[in-house]
Amino acid sequence: MKQILPPDVSAEQFADALQAFRRVVGDEYVYTGQALAGYTDPYSIVADDEAHAASAAVAPANTEQVQDIVRLANQFGVPLWTVSCGKNFAYGGAAPRMAGTVVLDLKRLNRILEVNEGDGYALVEPGVSYFDLYAHIKAKGYKLWLDVPDPGWGSVIGNALEHGVGYTPYGDHFAMQCGMEVVLANGELVRTGMGAMPGSTTWQLFKYGFGPYLDGMFTQSNFGIVTKMGIWLMPEPPGYRPYMISFQREEDLAQVVDILRPLKVNMVIQNAATIRSLLLVAATNATKSQYYDKPGPVPDSILRKIMADQDVGMWNIYGALYGPPPVMDTLWSVIRDSFARVPGAKFYFPQDRKQPNDLLHARAETMRGVPRLSEFSFINWTGGGGHIGFSPVSPIRGTEAMKQYTMVRDRMHEYGFDYMSIFAIGWRELHHVVELLFDRRDPAIKHKADELFRLLVREAAAAGYGEYRTHLSYMDDIAATYGWNNHALMKLNQTIKDALDPKGILAPGKQGIWPARYRRN
Protein backbone atom coordinates (compact mmCIF):
# COMPACT_ATOMS: atom_id res chain seq x y z
CA MET A 1 0.00 0.00 0.00
CA LYS A 2 1.38 3.40 -1.02
CA GLN A 3 2.41 5.62 1.91
CA ILE A 4 0.31 8.79 2.02
CA LEU A 5 1.45 11.66 4.19
CA PRO A 6 -0.47 14.58 5.69
CA PRO A 7 0.00 17.81 3.70
CA ASP A 8 3.16 19.73 4.63
CA VAL A 9 4.48 16.95 6.88
CA SER A 10 7.72 15.22 5.90
CA ALA A 11 8.20 11.46 6.10
CA GLU A 12 10.61 11.96 8.99
CA GLN A 13 8.24 14.19 10.94
CA PHE A 14 5.44 11.74 10.32
CA ALA A 15 7.50 8.79 11.51
CA ASP A 16 8.37 10.75 14.67
CA ALA A 17 4.68 11.53 15.24
CA LEU A 18 3.69 7.89 14.91
CA GLN A 19 6.44 6.90 17.30
CA ALA A 20 5.14 9.42 19.81
CA PHE A 21 1.60 8.09 19.34
CA ARG A 22 2.90 4.55 19.98
CA ARG A 23 4.38 5.64 23.28
CA VAL A 24 0.90 6.79 24.35
CA VAL A 25 -1.31 3.93 23.14
CA GLY A 26 1.12 1.06 22.63
CA ASP A 27 2.62 -0.29 19.40
CA GLU A 28 -0.37 -2.48 18.60
CA TYR A 29 -2.80 0.42 18.46
CA VAL A 30 -1.09 2.50 15.78
CA TYR A 31 -2.02 1.21 12.34
CA THR A 32 -0.33 1.67 9.00
CA GLY A 33 -0.09 -0.20 5.68
CA GLN A 34 -2.48 -3.10 5.23
CA ALA A 35 -4.08 -2.46 8.60
CA LEU A 36 -5.64 0.67 7.08
CA ALA A 37 -7.97 -1.33 4.81
CA GLY A 38 -10.77 -0.78 7.31
CA TYR A 39 -10.27 2.98 7.16
CA THR A 40 -11.17 3.25 3.49
CA ASP A 41 -14.60 4.22 2.26
CA PRO A 42 -15.93 0.91 0.93
CA TYR A 43 -18.72 2.59 -1.00
CA SER A 44 -16.73 5.47 -2.41
CA ILE A 45 -18.43 7.20 -5.29
CA VAL A 46 -15.38 9.11 -6.46
CA ALA A 47 -12.95 7.77 -9.04
CA ASP A 48 -9.85 8.75 -7.06
CA ASP A 49 -9.18 5.97 -4.55
CA GLU A 50 -6.77 8.19 -2.67
CA ALA A 51 -9.13 11.14 -2.23
CA HIS A 52 -10.03 10.01 1.29
CA ALA A 53 -7.05 7.80 2.13
CA ALA A 54 -5.77 7.83 5.72
CA SER A 55 -2.04 8.04 6.39
CA ALA A 56 -2.37 6.03 9.63
CA ALA A 57 -4.82 5.32 12.41
CA VAL A 58 -4.42 5.51 16.17
CA ALA A 59 -6.76 3.95 18.72
CA PRO A 60 -6.57 5.34 22.26
CA ALA A 61 -8.12 3.42 25.14
CA ASN A 62 -9.34 6.31 27.26
CA THR A 63 -9.91 10.05 27.41
CA GLU A 64 -6.47 10.79 28.81
CA GLN A 65 -4.88 9.09 25.82
CA VAL A 66 -7.12 11.13 23.50
CA GLN A 67 -5.83 14.29 25.18
CA ASP A 68 -2.23 13.13 24.82
CA ILE A 69 -2.71 12.29 21.13
CA VAL A 70 -4.27 15.67 20.44
CA ARG A 71 -1.37 17.48 22.13
CA LEU A 72 1.13 15.45 20.11
CA ALA A 73 -0.80 16.11 16.90
CA ASN A 74 -0.41 19.84 17.60
CA GLN A 75 3.28 19.38 18.25
CA PHE A 76 3.90 17.49 15.01
CA GLY A 77 1.33 19.32 12.86
CA VAL A 78 -0.47 16.06 12.09
CA PRO A 79 -4.23 16.31 11.41
CA LEU A 80 -6.67 13.88 13.06
CA TRP A 81 -10.03 12.63 11.80
CA THR A 82 -12.23 11.26 14.59
CA VAL A 83 -14.46 8.21 14.15
CA SER A 84 -16.36 6.45 16.90
CA CYS A 85 -17.70 3.12 15.62
CA GLY A 86 -16.74 4.06 12.04
CA LYS A 87 -20.00 2.77 10.57
CA ASN A 88 -21.25 5.96 8.94
CA PHE A 89 -21.50 4.13 5.61
CA ALA A 90 -23.00 5.94 2.62
CA TYR A 91 -21.42 9.06 4.15
CA GLY A 92 -17.80 7.86 4.06
CA GLY A 93 -17.44 5.13 6.73
CA ALA A 94 -14.22 5.47 8.74
CA ALA A 95 -12.33 7.36 6.01
CA PRO A 96 -11.16 10.96 6.51
CA ARG A 97 -12.26 13.95 4.45
CA MET A 98 -8.68 14.96 3.58
CA ALA A 99 -6.15 12.50 2.20
CA GLY A 100 -3.24 11.97 4.58
CA THR A 101 -5.22 12.62 7.77
CA VAL A 102 -4.60 10.23 10.68
CA VAL A 103 -7.82 8.55 11.81
CA LEU A 104 -8.39 8.83 15.55
CA ASP A 105 -10.38 5.65 16.12
CA LEU A 106 -12.41 5.83 19.36
CA LYS A 107 -13.82 2.30 19.17
CA ARG A 108 -11.82 1.28 22.25
CA LEU A 109 -13.58 3.94 24.32
CA ASN A 110 -16.48 1.56 24.70
CA ARG A 111 -17.66 1.89 28.27
CA ILE A 112 -21.28 2.23 29.29
CA LEU A 113 -20.62 4.43 32.30
CA GLU A 114 -24.13 4.61 33.70
CA VAL A 115 -27.69 3.62 32.95
CA ASN A 116 -30.19 5.30 35.24
CA GLU A 117 -33.52 3.51 35.05
CA GLY A 118 -35.46 5.92 37.23
CA ASP A 119 -34.37 9.07 35.42
CA GLY A 120 -34.19 7.36 32.02
CA TYR A 121 -30.75 8.03 30.61
CA ALA A 122 -27.41 6.47 29.78
CA LEU A 123 -23.92 7.97 29.87
CA VAL A 124 -21.69 6.38 27.25
CA GLU A 125 -18.38 6.65 25.44
CA PRO A 126 -18.09 6.97 21.63
CA GLY A 127 -17.24 3.31 20.96
CA VAL A 128 -20.56 2.10 22.39
CA SER A 129 -22.82 0.88 19.59
CA TYR A 130 -26.59 0.56 19.65
CA PHE A 131 -26.11 -3.21 19.78
CA ASP A 132 -23.88 -2.79 22.86
CA LEU A 133 -26.24 -0.51 24.76
CA TYR A 134 -29.29 -2.60 23.85
CA ALA A 135 -27.59 -5.79 25.07
CA HIS A 136 -26.58 -4.06 28.32
CA ILE A 137 -30.11 -2.81 28.99
CA LYS A 138 -31.54 -6.27 28.31
CA ALA A 139 -28.93 -8.02 30.45
CA LYS A 140 -29.65 -5.72 33.38
CA GLY A 141 -33.41 -5.94 32.89
CA TYR A 142 -33.94 -2.20 32.80
CA LYS A 143 -37.44 -1.15 31.70
CA LEU A 144 -36.03 1.29 29.20
CA TRP A 145 -36.09 1.51 25.40
CA LEU A 146 -33.34 2.76 23.16
CA ASP A 147 -34.05 4.71 20.03
CA VAL A 148 -32.08 3.21 17.14
CA PRO A 149 -31.35 4.17 13.54
CA ASP A 150 -31.59 1.49 10.86
CA PRO A 151 -27.96 0.35 11.20
CA GLY A 152 -27.66 -0.90 14.79
CA TRP A 153 -23.87 -1.20 14.59
CA GLY A 154 -23.42 2.57 14.65
CA SER A 155 -22.25 4.62 17.62
CA VAL A 156 -24.84 6.10 20.00
CA ILE A 157 -22.70 9.23 20.26
CA GLY A 158 -21.64 9.34 16.62
CA ASN A 159 -25.18 9.12 15.32
CA ALA A 160 -26.43 11.90 17.58
CA LEU A 161 -23.47 14.09 16.63
CA GLU A 162 -24.25 13.57 12.94
CA HIS A 163 -27.92 14.51 13.55
CA GLY A 164 -29.10 10.97 12.87
CA VAL A 165 -32.66 9.88 13.50
CA GLY A 166 -34.50 6.82 14.75
CA TYR A 167 -38.12 5.80 14.86
CA THR A 168 -39.56 5.83 18.38
CA PRO A 169 -40.93 9.01 19.98
CA TYR A 170 -37.28 9.68 20.92
CA GLY A 171 -36.26 9.64 17.24
CA ASP A 172 -34.44 12.99 17.11
CA HIS A 173 -31.17 11.79 18.62
CA PHE A 174 -29.47 15.10 19.16
CA ALA A 175 -32.62 16.44 20.84
CA MET A 176 -32.34 13.51 23.25
CA GLN A 177 -28.67 14.02 24.15
CA CYS A 178 -27.92 15.69 27.47
CA GLY A 179 -24.44 16.67 28.60
CA MET A 180 -21.12 16.13 26.85
CA GLU A 181 -17.48 15.76 27.77
CA VAL A 182 -15.25 17.19 25.05
CA VAL A 183 -11.52 17.19 24.38
CA LEU A 184 -10.63 20.52 22.78
CA ALA A 185 -7.96 20.98 20.15
CA ASN A 186 -5.43 22.08 22.80
CA GLY A 187 -6.05 18.89 24.77
CA GLU A 188 -8.15 20.54 27.47
CA LEU A 189 -11.18 18.65 28.79
CA VAL A 190 -14.55 20.41 29.05
CA ARG A 191 -17.93 19.29 30.32
CA THR A 192 -21.02 21.06 28.99
CA GLY A 193 -24.28 21.98 30.69
CA MET A 194 -24.59 20.95 34.33
CA GLY A 195 -21.42 18.88 33.95
CA ALA A 196 -19.42 22.08 34.35
CA MET A 197 -20.45 22.26 38.01
CA PRO A 198 -18.32 20.10 40.32
CA GLY A 199 -20.56 17.66 42.18
CA SER A 200 -23.58 18.31 39.96
CA THR A 201 -26.23 15.57 40.05
CA THR A 202 -28.05 16.78 36.93
CA TRP A 203 -25.49 16.49 34.11
CA GLN A 204 -27.72 14.08 32.19
CA LEU A 205 -30.99 15.70 33.32
CA PHE A 206 -30.80 19.39 32.34
CA LYS A 207 -29.21 20.36 29.05
CA TYR A 208 -28.66 24.06 29.36
CA GLY A 209 -26.68 24.69 32.52
CA PHE A 210 -25.69 28.34 32.78
CA GLY A 211 -24.56 30.50 29.90
CA PRO A 212 -24.47 29.71 26.18
CA TYR A 213 -25.66 26.27 25.12
CA LEU A 214 -22.56 24.95 23.36
CA ASP A 215 -23.38 21.29 22.70
CA GLY A 216 -24.54 21.96 19.15
CA MET A 217 -21.08 23.32 18.33
CA PHE A 218 -19.67 19.84 18.69
CA THR A 219 -22.11 18.20 16.27
CA GLN A 220 -21.27 17.90 12.55
CA SER A 221 -18.20 19.93 13.36
CA ASN A 222 -14.47 19.87 13.93
CA PHE A 223 -14.38 22.01 17.07
CA GLY A 224 -13.73 19.22 19.61
CA ILE A 225 -13.77 15.48 20.27
CA VAL A 226 -16.73 14.20 22.28
CA THR A 227 -15.56 11.48 24.68
CA LYS A 228 -18.72 11.12 26.81
CA MET A 229 -22.35 11.94 26.20
CA GLY A 230 -25.66 11.46 27.96
CA ILE A 231 -28.60 10.10 25.98
CA TRP A 232 -32.18 9.99 27.22
CA LEU A 233 -33.90 6.62 27.12
CA MET A 234 -37.65 6.08 26.84
CA PRO A 235 -39.46 4.32 29.68
CA GLU A 236 -40.91 1.07 28.38
CA PRO A 237 -44.52 1.92 27.46
CA PRO A 238 -47.45 -0.22 28.70
CA GLY A 239 -48.49 -0.98 25.14
CA TYR A 240 -47.09 -0.89 21.61
CA ARG A 241 -48.74 -1.38 18.20
CA PRO A 242 -46.78 -0.94 14.96
CA TYR A 243 -48.75 -0.34 11.78
CA MET A 244 -48.41 0.22 8.05
CA ILE A 245 -50.64 2.23 5.74
CA SER A 246 -50.25 1.92 1.97
CA PHE A 247 -51.32 4.31 -0.77
CA GLN A 248 -51.70 3.31 -4.37
CA ARG A 249 -50.94 6.34 -6.55
CA GLU A 250 -47.84 8.51 -6.94
CA GLU A 251 -49.89 11.68 -6.58
CA ASP A 252 -51.29 10.50 -3.22
CA LEU A 253 -48.05 11.73 -1.65
CA ALA A 254 -49.35 15.31 -1.51
CA GLN A 255 -52.57 14.42 0.33
CA VAL A 256 -50.77 11.98 2.64
CA VAL A 257 -48.24 14.61 3.71
CA ASP A 258 -50.93 17.24 4.28
CA ILE A 259 -52.90 14.82 6.46
CA LEU A 260 -49.75 13.83 8.30
CA ARG A 261 -48.58 17.30 9.33
CA PRO A 262 -51.30 18.13 11.90
CA LEU A 263 -51.25 14.58 13.21
CA LYS A 264 -47.52 14.82 13.86
CA VAL A 265 -47.47 18.38 15.18
CA ASN A 266 -50.32 17.54 17.58
CA MET A 267 -48.56 14.32 18.63
CA VAL A 268 -51.38 12.05 17.48
CA ILE A 269 -48.61 10.37 15.51
CA GLN A 270 -46.22 9.88 18.39
CA ASN A 271 -43.10 8.54 16.75
CA ALA A 272 -40.74 9.49 13.97
CA ALA A 273 -42.95 7.89 11.32
CA THR A 274 -41.72 7.43 7.77
CA ILE A 275 -43.22 7.35 4.29
CA ARG A 276 -41.33 4.87 2.14
CA SER A 277 -41.38 4.65 -1.63
CA LEU A 278 -42.43 1.46 -3.37
CA LEU A 279 -39.00 0.31 -4.49
CA LEU A 280 -37.32 0.92 -1.13
CA VAL A 281 -39.92 -1.37 0.45
CA ALA A 282 -39.79 -3.91 -2.38
CA ALA A 283 -35.98 -4.03 -2.34
CA THR A 284 -35.97 -5.60 1.14
CA ASN A 285 -37.81 -8.58 -0.34
CA ALA A 286 -36.74 -8.87 -3.96
CA THR A 287 -34.08 -7.94 -6.47
CA LYS A 288 -34.45 -5.86 -9.58
CA SER A 289 -33.43 -8.75 -11.83
CA GLN A 290 -36.46 -10.73 -10.63
CA TYR A 291 -38.67 -8.15 -12.28
CA TYR A 292 -36.66 -6.31 -14.90
CA ASP A 293 -33.41 -7.20 -16.62
CA LYS A 294 -32.93 -4.24 -18.94
CA PRO A 295 -30.80 -1.17 -18.31
CA GLY A 296 -32.48 1.90 -16.87
CA PRO A 297 -35.19 2.45 -14.28
CA VAL A 298 -38.04 0.02 -13.73
CA PRO A 299 -41.01 1.13 -15.89
CA ASP A 300 -44.46 1.91 -14.49
CA SER A 301 -46.03 -1.34 -15.67
CA ILE A 302 -43.48 -3.32 -13.67
CA LEU A 303 -43.96 -1.09 -10.64
CA ARG A 304 -47.65 -2.05 -10.69
CA LYS A 305 -46.75 -5.73 -10.80
CA ILE A 306 -44.40 -5.33 -7.82
CA MET A 307 -47.15 -3.55 -5.89
CA ALA A 308 -49.54 -6.42 -6.56
CA ASP A 309 -47.00 -9.17 -5.83
CA GLN A 310 -45.90 -7.71 -2.52
CA ASP A 311 -49.17 -6.05 -1.51
CA VAL A 312 -47.43 -2.72 -0.95
CA GLY A 313 -48.28 0.79 -2.07
CA MET A 314 -46.57 3.38 -4.19
CA TRP A 315 -46.10 5.08 -0.79
CA ASN A 316 -46.15 3.33 2.57
CA ILE A 317 -46.34 4.83 6.05
CA TYR A 318 -44.66 2.89 8.85
CA GLY A 319 -45.65 4.15 12.29
CA ALA A 320 -46.43 2.91 15.77
CA LEU A 321 -48.69 3.59 18.74
CA TYR A 322 -47.33 3.70 22.29
CA GLY A 323 -49.11 3.78 25.64
CA PRO A 324 -52.02 2.25 27.54
CA PRO A 325 -54.42 0.34 25.25
CA PRO A 326 -57.30 2.85 25.54
CA VAL A 327 -54.93 5.65 24.49
CA MET A 328 -53.65 3.61 21.54
CA ASP A 329 -57.25 2.75 20.53
CA THR A 330 -58.18 6.42 20.47
CA LEU A 331 -55.07 7.53 18.60
CA TRP A 332 -55.51 4.77 16.04
CA SER A 333 -59.11 5.71 15.36
CA VAL A 334 -58.00 9.27 14.57
CA ILE A 335 -55.08 8.12 12.39
CA ARG A 336 -57.15 5.53 10.55
CA ASP A 337 -60.05 7.90 9.89
CA SER A 338 -57.69 10.63 8.70
CA PHE A 339 -55.89 8.48 6.13
CA ALA A 340 -59.06 6.66 5.06
CA ARG A 341 -59.87 9.86 3.17
CA VAL A 342 -57.17 8.89 0.64
CA PRO A 343 -58.83 6.67 -1.99
CA GLY A 344 -57.39 3.15 -1.93
CA ALA A 345 -55.59 3.48 1.43
CA LYS A 346 -54.97 0.12 3.11
CA PHE A 347 -54.22 -0.47 6.80
CA TYR A 348 -52.10 -3.29 8.20
CA PHE A 349 -50.78 -4.64 11.48
CA PRO A 350 -47.88 -7.14 11.54
CA GLN A 351 -50.19 -10.15 11.69
CA ASP A 352 -51.67 -9.02 8.35
CA ARG A 353 -48.32 -9.25 6.59
CA LYS A 354 -47.62 -12.84 5.60
CA GLN A 355 -44.34 -12.67 3.66
CA PRO A 356 -41.47 -13.80 5.93
CA ASN A 357 -39.21 -10.88 5.03
CA ASP A 358 -41.96 -8.27 5.04
CA LEU A 359 -40.67 -4.84 5.98
CA LEU A 360 -43.34 -4.22 8.63
CA HIS A 361 -41.89 -7.07 10.71
CA ALA A 362 -38.48 -5.36 10.65
CA ARG A 363 -39.99 -1.94 11.28
CA ALA A 364 -41.94 -3.38 14.22
CA GLU A 365 -38.59 -4.13 15.84
CA THR A 366 -36.89 -0.87 14.91
CA MET A 367 -39.81 1.28 16.08
CA ARG A 368 -39.47 -0.25 19.55
CA GLY A 369 -35.72 0.29 19.64
CA VAL A 370 -34.37 -3.14 18.75
CA PRO A 371 -31.16 -2.63 16.76
CA ARG A 372 -30.84 -4.54 13.48
CA LEU A 373 -29.06 -4.44 10.13
CA SER A 374 -31.84 -5.97 8.09
CA GLU A 375 -32.62 -2.82 6.14
CA PHE A 376 -29.33 -3.16 4.31
CA SER A 377 -31.23 -5.67 2.17
CA PHE A 378 -32.22 -2.79 -0.06
CA ILE A 379 -28.63 -2.64 -1.32
CA ASN A 380 -29.24 -6.03 -2.92
CA TRP A 381 -31.79 -4.50 -5.31
CA THR A 382 -29.12 -4.01 -7.95
CA GLY A 383 -26.06 -5.55 -6.21
CA GLY A 384 -22.62 -4.05 -6.24
CA GLY A 385 -22.78 -2.53 -2.79
CA GLY A 386 -22.41 1.15 -3.61
CA HIS A 387 -24.98 3.46 -2.04
CA ILE A 388 -25.12 7.08 -1.09
CA GLY A 389 -27.79 9.21 0.54
CA PHE A 390 -29.08 12.47 -0.93
CA SER A 391 -30.97 14.12 1.92
CA PRO A 392 -32.71 17.45 1.28
CA VAL A 393 -35.08 18.91 3.87
CA SER A 394 -38.47 20.50 3.15
CA PRO A 395 -41.53 21.69 5.03
CA ILE A 396 -44.19 19.06 5.82
CA ARG A 397 -46.38 20.19 2.94
CA GLY A 398 -47.89 18.10 0.17
CA THR A 399 -46.91 20.47 -2.62
CA GLU A 400 -43.31 20.57 -1.41
CA ALA A 401 -43.10 16.79 -1.08
CA MET A 402 -44.46 16.30 -4.59
CA LYS A 403 -42.11 18.94 -5.97
CA GLN A 404 -39.10 17.25 -4.40
CA TYR A 405 -40.27 13.82 -5.46
CA THR A 406 -40.84 14.67 -9.12
CA MET A 407 -37.67 16.75 -9.33
CA VAL A 408 -35.43 13.98 -7.96
CA ARG A 409 -37.27 11.08 -9.63
CA ASP A 410 -37.06 12.67 -13.07
CA ARG A 411 -33.33 13.31 -12.74
CA MET A 412 -32.67 9.81 -11.42
CA HIS A 413 -34.60 8.27 -14.30
CA GLU A 414 -32.79 10.50 -16.78
CA TYR A 415 -29.47 9.13 -15.48
CA GLY A 416 -30.79 5.55 -15.49
CA PHE A 417 -31.28 5.00 -11.73
CA ASP A 418 -34.33 3.77 -9.86
CA TYR A 419 -35.92 6.20 -7.42
CA MET A 420 -36.11 4.93 -3.84
CA SER A 421 -36.57 7.09 -0.80
CA ILE A 422 -37.81 7.71 2.71
CA PHE A 423 -39.67 10.81 3.79
CA ALA A 424 -38.89 10.91 7.54
CA ILE A 425 -41.28 13.12 9.48
CA GLY A 426 -39.71 15.50 11.97
CA TRP A 427 -41.40 18.05 14.20
CA ARG A 428 -41.74 20.65 11.46
CA GLU A 429 -39.85 19.21 8.50
CA LEU A 430 -39.55 16.33 6.08
CA HIS A 431 -36.18 14.68 5.62
CA HIS A 432 -36.31 13.37 2.05
CA VAL A 433 -33.61 10.69 2.14
CA VAL A 434 -33.01 9.40 -1.39
CA GLU A 435 -30.90 6.26 -1.84
CA LEU A 436 -28.74 6.18 -4.93
CA LEU A 437 -27.49 2.64 -5.62
CA PHE A 438 -24.50 1.84 -7.83
CA ASP A 439 -22.03 -0.94 -8.45
CA ARG A 440 -18.88 0.09 -6.60
CA ARG A 441 -16.81 -1.92 -9.11
CA ASP A 442 -18.05 -0.02 -12.16
CA PRO A 443 -16.21 3.29 -12.76
CA ALA A 444 -18.66 4.40 -15.45
CA ILE A 445 -21.69 4.01 -13.15
CA LYS A 446 -19.84 5.75 -10.35
CA HIS A 447 -19.02 8.66 -12.62
CA LYS A 448 -22.68 8.91 -13.59
CA ALA A 449 -23.82 8.74 -9.97
CA ASP A 450 -21.33 11.44 -9.01
CA GLU A 451 -22.50 13.72 -11.81
CA LEU A 452 -26.14 13.13 -10.87
CA PHE A 453 -25.47 13.80 -7.18
CA ARG A 454 -23.82 17.15 -7.86
CA LEU A 455 -26.68 18.14 -10.16
CA LEU A 456 -29.25 17.20 -7.50
CA VAL A 457 -27.44 19.33 -4.92
CA ARG A 458 -27.46 22.35 -7.23
CA GLU A 459 -31.08 21.96 -8.27
CA ALA A 460 -32.28 21.35 -4.72
CA ALA A 461 -30.44 24.44 -3.51
CA ALA A 462 -31.93 26.54 -6.32
CA ALA A 463 -35.37 25.42 -5.12
CA GLY A 464 -34.50 26.26 -1.49
CA TYR A 465 -33.82 22.75 -0.24
CA GLY A 466 -30.63 22.08 1.75
CA GLU A 467 -29.09 18.71 2.66
CA TYR A 468 -28.87 17.90 6.38
CA ARG A 469 -25.97 15.48 6.05
CA THR A 470 -23.70 14.26 3.29
CA HIS A 471 -20.85 12.08 2.13
CA LEU A 472 -17.23 13.24 2.55
CA SER A 473 -16.92 14.01 -1.15
CA TYR A 474 -19.77 16.55 -1.13
CA MET A 475 -19.17 18.40 2.12
CA ASP A 476 -17.74 21.45 0.36
CA ASP A 477 -20.56 21.47 -2.21
CA ILE A 478 -23.30 21.29 0.41
CA ALA A 479 -21.61 23.82 2.69
CA ALA A 480 -21.46 26.24 -0.23
CA THR A 481 -25.24 26.09 -0.60
CA TYR A 482 -25.59 27.56 2.91
CA GLY A 483 -24.22 30.82 1.56
CA TRP A 484 -26.67 33.52 2.71
CA ASN A 485 -25.12 36.99 3.14
CA ASN A 486 -21.87 36.19 1.40
CA HIS A 487 -21.32 32.95 3.30
CA ALA A 488 -21.60 34.60 6.69
CA LEU A 489 -22.24 31.28 8.48
CA MET A 490 -19.12 29.69 7.03
CA LYS A 491 -17.08 32.75 7.98
CA LEU A 492 -18.35 32.38 11.54
CA ASN A 493 -17.48 28.67 11.53
CA GLN A 494 -13.99 29.50 10.27
CA THR A 495 -13.54 32.16 12.95
CA ILE A 496 -14.50 29.65 15.65
CA LYS A 497 -12.31 26.99 14.06
CA ASP A 498 -9.24 29.19 13.93
CA ALA A 499 -9.75 30.36 17.52
CA LEU A 500 -10.24 26.89 19.00
CA ASP A 501 -7.86 25.00 16.73
CA PRO A 502 -5.21 27.42 15.43
CA LYS A 503 -3.02 24.65 14.06
CA GLY A 504 -5.91 23.04 12.22
CA ILE A 505 -5.49 19.63 13.83
CA LEU A 506 -9.09 18.45 14.20
CA ALA A 507 -10.88 16.97 11.17
CA PRO A 508 -9.90 19.43 8.43
CA GLY A 509 -12.72 19.85 5.92
CA LYS A 510 -15.44 18.33 8.08
CA GLN A 511 -18.75 19.78 6.86
CA GLY A 512 -16.75 22.11 4.62
CA ILE A 513 -15.01 23.81 7.55
CA TRP A 514 -11.32 24.15 6.73
CA PRO A 515 -8.81 25.64 9.16
CA ALA A 516 -6.72 28.61 8.03
CA ARG A 517 -3.76 26.29 7.52
CA TYR A 518 -5.53 24.49 4.65
CA ARG A 519 -7.79 27.26 3.34
CA ARG A 520 -5.00 28.61 1.17
CA ASN A 521 -5.29 25.40 -0.85
Next chain:
Amino acid sequence: MNRLPNPAWLIPGVLVLLTLGICSGAVAADTTAGKALFDSHCAACHAPGPGHAGTQRLAQARGAAKAALEQRTDLTPEYIRSVVRNGLIEMPPWRLTEIDDAQLDQLVQYLTRPRK
Protein backbone atom coordinates in the same frame (compact mmCIF):
# COMPACT_ATOMS: atom_id res chain seq x y z
CA MET B 1 -10.32 -62.73 44.01
CA ASN B 2 -10.27 -59.64 41.95
CA ARG B 3 -7.16 -57.69 42.42
CA LEU B 4 -7.26 -53.96 42.35
CA PRO B 5 -5.00 -52.54 39.67
CA ASN B 6 -1.77 -51.04 40.69
CA PRO B 7 -2.51 -47.34 41.22
CA ALA B 8 0.64 -46.48 39.37
CA TRP B 9 -0.88 -47.94 36.21
CA LEU B 10 -3.82 -45.64 36.55
CA ILE B 11 -1.78 -42.49 36.36
CA PRO B 12 -1.17 -42.50 32.60
CA GLY B 13 -4.82 -43.28 31.98
CA VAL B 14 -5.94 -40.49 34.25
CA LEU B 15 -3.52 -38.16 32.53
CA VAL B 16 -4.89 -39.20 29.14
CA LEU B 17 -8.44 -38.63 30.31
CA LEU B 18 -7.52 -35.31 31.89
CA THR B 19 -5.70 -34.25 28.75
CA LEU B 20 -8.61 -35.28 26.58
CA GLY B 21 -10.94 -33.49 28.92
CA ILE B 22 -8.88 -30.33 28.84
CA CYS B 23 -8.45 -30.52 25.07
CA SER B 24 -12.10 -31.15 24.36
CA GLY B 25 -12.90 -28.40 26.82
CA ALA B 26 -10.45 -26.11 25.05
CA VAL B 27 -11.90 -26.88 21.63
CA ALA B 28 -15.40 -26.33 22.93
CA ALA B 29 -14.34 -23.08 24.56
CA ASP B 30 -12.70 -21.81 21.35
CA THR B 31 -15.76 -22.67 19.32
CA THR B 32 -17.97 -21.05 21.90
CA ALA B 33 -15.94 -17.87 21.73
CA GLY B 34 -16.09 -17.92 17.93
CA LYS B 35 -19.81 -18.53 17.99
CA ALA B 36 -20.26 -15.61 20.38
CA LEU B 37 -18.24 -13.41 18.03
CA PHE B 38 -20.31 -14.55 15.08
CA ASP B 39 -23.49 -13.71 16.98
CA SER B 40 -22.25 -10.26 17.99
CA HIS B 41 -20.41 -9.25 14.82
CA CYS B 42 -21.84 -11.23 11.88
CA ALA B 43 -25.29 -12.62 12.64
CA ALA B 44 -27.20 -9.39 12.03
CA CYS B 45 -26.37 -9.79 8.32
CA HIS B 46 -25.40 -13.46 8.03
CA ALA B 47 -27.72 -15.49 10.26
CA PRO B 48 -29.96 -17.97 8.44
CA GLY B 49 -33.45 -16.97 7.42
CA PRO B 50 -35.21 -13.82 6.26
CA GLY B 51 -34.21 -10.35 7.41
CA HIS B 52 -30.46 -10.87 6.93
CA ALA B 53 -29.00 -8.83 4.10
CA GLY B 54 -25.81 -10.88 3.71
CA THR B 55 -27.61 -14.20 3.68
CA GLN B 56 -30.07 -12.83 1.16
CA ARG B 57 -27.27 -11.58 -1.09
CA LEU B 58 -25.31 -14.83 -0.95
CA ALA B 59 -28.46 -16.77 -1.81
CA GLN B 60 -28.91 -14.58 -4.88
CA ALA B 61 -25.27 -14.70 -5.95
CA ARG B 62 -24.22 -18.25 -5.01
CA GLY B 63 -27.39 -20.22 -4.35
CA ALA B 64 -29.26 -21.30 -1.24
CA ALA B 65 -26.65 -23.87 -0.19
CA LYS B 66 -24.04 -21.14 0.26
CA ALA B 67 -26.30 -18.50 1.75
CA ALA B 68 -25.87 -19.04 5.50
CA LEU B 69 -22.21 -18.84 6.54
CA GLU B 70 -22.55 -21.02 9.66
CA GLN B 71 -23.85 -23.89 7.59
CA ARG B 72 -21.06 -23.82 5.01
CA THR B 73 -18.17 -26.24 4.96
CA ASP B 74 -16.21 -24.69 2.08
CA LEU B 75 -14.87 -21.60 3.85
CA THR B 76 -11.12 -21.55 4.35
CA PRO B 77 -9.31 -19.60 7.06
CA GLU B 78 -7.49 -17.49 4.47
CA TYR B 79 -10.71 -16.57 2.69
CA ILE B 80 -12.51 -15.62 5.89
CA ARG B 81 -9.59 -13.48 7.07
CA SER B 82 -9.33 -11.75 3.71
CA VAL B 83 -13.04 -10.92 3.48
CA VAL B 84 -13.24 -9.69 7.08
CA ARG B 85 -10.19 -7.45 6.72
CA ASN B 86 -10.75 -6.20 3.16
CA GLY B 87 -14.50 -6.47 2.68
CA LEU B 88 -16.21 -7.98 -0.35
CA ILE B 89 -18.47 -5.95 -2.65
CA GLU B 90 -21.46 -5.24 -0.38
CA MET B 91 -19.64 -6.13 2.83
CA PRO B 92 -17.43 -3.46 4.41
CA PRO B 93 -14.03 -4.30 5.93
CA TRP B 94 -13.66 -4.71 9.70
CA ARG B 95 -11.00 -2.81 11.58
CA LEU B 96 -8.63 -4.25 14.18
CA THR B 97 -10.40 -2.17 16.82
CA GLU B 98 -13.64 -3.96 16.01
CA ILE B 99 -12.31 -7.50 15.85
CA ASP B 100 -8.65 -8.09 16.66
CA ASP B 101 -6.54 -10.86 15.16
CA ALA B 102 -7.00 -13.19 18.12
CA GLN B 103 -10.77 -12.78 17.88
CA LEU B 104 -10.62 -13.29 14.14
CA ASP B 105 -8.79 -16.56 14.77
CA GLN B 106 -11.63 -17.63 17.07
CA LEU B 107 -14.17 -16.69 14.44
CA VAL B 108 -12.25 -18.65 11.82
CA GLN B 109 -12.10 -21.62 14.16
CA TYR B 110 -15.88 -21.52 14.55
CA LEU B 111 -16.69 -21.16 10.86
CA THR B 112 -14.25 -23.91 9.86
CA ARG B 113 -15.06 -26.26 12.75
CA PRO B 114 -15.22 -29.97 11.95
CA ARG B 115 -18.78 -31.14 11.24
CA LYS B 116 -20.25 -34.52 11.98
